[in-house]
Amino acid sequence: MTVEFLPAPGTPVELIDTPAMIVDLDAAEANIRDMQQVVASGGSSMRPHTKTTKSPYWALKQIEAGAIGVCCAKVGEAEVLVEGGVNDILITSEIVSVSKINRLAALARHASIKVVVDNAENAREISEAAVSAQSEIGVLVDVNIRINRCGVEPGEPTTTLAKIVDKLPALHFAGLNGYEGHVFGFGDERIPETLEALEKLQHAVSEVNAAGLPIETVSAGGTSTHDITCKVPEVSEVQAGSYIFMDGQYVDQKLSFRPALTIMTQVISRPVPDRAILDVGLKSIANDYGPPRVMGLDGAEFTKLSEEHGTLSLTGSAQKLKHGDVVHLLPSHAGTTINIHDHYFCVRNGILEDVIEVAGRGKFR
Incomplete structure (x- = not known):
């Protein structure tokens, strides 16, 4: 039997066994508050996406700060959230297989569950499952507004599907979902591309309204566009x-x-003055958006990530790095990094305050 020894609250951060996923609680809580304030001031509500955090702990913190509910990507994630006390969830990926649809319908007996659809037959299958489970599921028609992934086209295809959903038993047509995706750029540079995508969503809203269907919810936006989208x-x-955490691509x-x-x-090895070897590898940090960044150590550059090791190139004062020293790395992509860890080690002022399970880890079904 494998036993994992977790550090007790009060442990100095540098004494936590590595590799460890460290959260600065002051920074995360400030990010939650700041996002809530920006979105509310723009006239929208917050429904944060938990595909990043994969944890009811963080979802409840966001709801406590004013969020009306949360999003997730999978039924398995939604099940974890409901078990953890979250009762208003939008699943932003299409749910297709019979087993997943049945789980979705069963879950809707215990919480307010909404899901996106972009196919009429899929909507009928969800309806049948909900009828059988004696539950009601909210449905948002998924509209393709920019990234050409899922979603029907705005206009007639969206309106036709909305009419079908509205007539199906045990389904409640709730509105439209449109994700504009990650828009790169600084400040106002993001505005034209974001608004071009959202104009398609606005057109879809107008057409559905003209067909006589009331729309309660229009869900959109992401971290890179939040301050623009919330004002539409x-x-x-x-x-x-x-x-909530940020990562290399957003910083x-x-x-x-x-x-x-x-x-x-x-640092587990210092073979030569200009190189340090770390105990972090592909099994503990993701590199799908590029290598991680070294934080707070001038002259250190991350140069190689292998299965169990990471390599730093050192110049100047960074060459003082010693065998056994700890180094903090900013992942290029937080979401995929979080999914390979079991716990968050939550720290305030350099001291461990709490250890939180990544309860949704691996819940990709």
Whole structure:
């Protein structure tokens, strides 16, 4: 039997075994408050996406700060959230297989569950399952507004599907979902591309309204577009998720949120003055968006990530790094990094305050 020894609250952060996923609680809580304030001031509600955090702990913190509910990507994630006390969830990926649809319908007996659809037959299958389970499921028609992934086209295809959903038993047509995706750029540079996508969603809203169907919810937005999307009158809720921790791909955009999550790793070898080897590898930090960044150590550059090791190139004062020292790395992509860890080690002022399970880890079904 494998036993994992977790550190007790009060442990200095540098004494936590590595590699460890460290959260700066002050930074994460400030990010939650700041996003809530920005979105509310723009006239929208927050429905943060938990595909990043994969944890009821963080979802409940966001709801406590004012979010109306949360999003997730999978039925398995939704099940974990409901078990953890979250009772208003939008699943933003299409749910297709019979077993998943049955789980979705069963879950809707215990919480307010909404799901997106972009196919009439899929909507009928969800309806049949909900009837059988004696539950009701909210449905948002998924509209393709920019990234050419899922979603029907705005206009007639959206309106036709909305009419079908509205007539199906045990389904409640709730509105439209449109994700504009990650829009790169600084400040106002993001506005034209974001608004071009959202104009398609606005057109879809107008057409559905003209068909006589009431729309309660228009869900859109992400971390990179939150401050633009929240001001669009038709948008009722914003789905941003990565803002809570930030990562390498977002930090470059100089958004008004602080990096709050790092992977703490330890120097296990100093073979030559200009190289350090760390105990972090592909099994503990993701590199799908590029290598991690070294935090707070001038002259250190991350150069190689292998299965069990990471390599730093050292110049100047960074060459003082010693065998056994800890180094903090900012992942290029927080979501995929979080999914390979079991616990968050939540720290305030350098001291461990709590250890939180990543309860949704691996829940990709």
